[in-house]
Amino acid sequence: MIDSILVVCVGNICRSPIGERLLRKKIITANSDKTLRHKAIRLGSAGIGALVGEPADPMVCKIAATDGLDMEDHVAQQFTPEMGKAYSLLLVMETGHRKHISRMAPELSGRIMLFDHWTGARGIPDPYRQSCEFHETVYRRIEEAATAWASKLTARKEHRA
Numbered sequence: 001m002i003d004s005i006l007v008v009c010v011g012n013i014c015r016s017p018i019g020e021r022l023l024r025k026k027i028i029t030a031n032s033d034k035t036l037r038h039k040a041i042r043l044g045s046a047g048i049g050a051l052v053g054e055p056a057d058p059m060v061c062k063i064a065a066t067d068g069l070d071m072e073d074h075v076a077q078q079f080t081p082e083m084g085k086a087y088s089l090l091l092v093m094e095t096g097h098r099k100h101i102s103r104m105a106p107e108l109s110g111r112i113m114l115f116d117h118w119t120g121a122r123g124i125p126d127p128y129r130q131s132c133e134f135h136e137t138v139y140r141r142i143e144e145a146a147t148a149w150a151s152k153l154t155a156r157k158e159h160r161a
Contacts, residue, residue: 012047026150
């Protein structure tokens with residue numbers, strides 16, 4: 001059972017904070033749309049090379065705000081194996097992140113999946129210091145992937161007679 005998810009990227013100022021916030025929003029929406037009473041899923045984000053203590057990237061904040069997401073209280077934190085062990089699922093943005101975490105903590109290998117697993121599993125590129133248009137494209141890809149994860153995580157189990 002998945003009761004906690006850690007979203008991981010490199011710096012923890014662009015992709016993973018957006019992934020965490022969008023996933024939270026999508027899970028809440030999916031639960032309310034289906035009037036389900038799921039146990040709350042604990043969500044967090046971290047970076048394998050985090051810009052520790054930094055807020056979300058200003059471009060990320062601007063794009064998120066247009067979608068009603070508030071990123072102002074985000075503070076980047078460094079991924080550690082101990083942190084990873086506290087979550088039942090680690091969603092990474094690129095296959096290299098999976099490899100990095102698996103080398104650091106082999107026991108976590110079975111808990112790691114790509115954030116875009118259900119939407120192509122190609123990985124989501126880093127928009128850091130890229131154009132506004134590229135940030136918007138990455139945001140849409142993260143949103144699409146978050147919607148797919150929320151659907152899977154909140155799916156009603158069918159009972160067979």
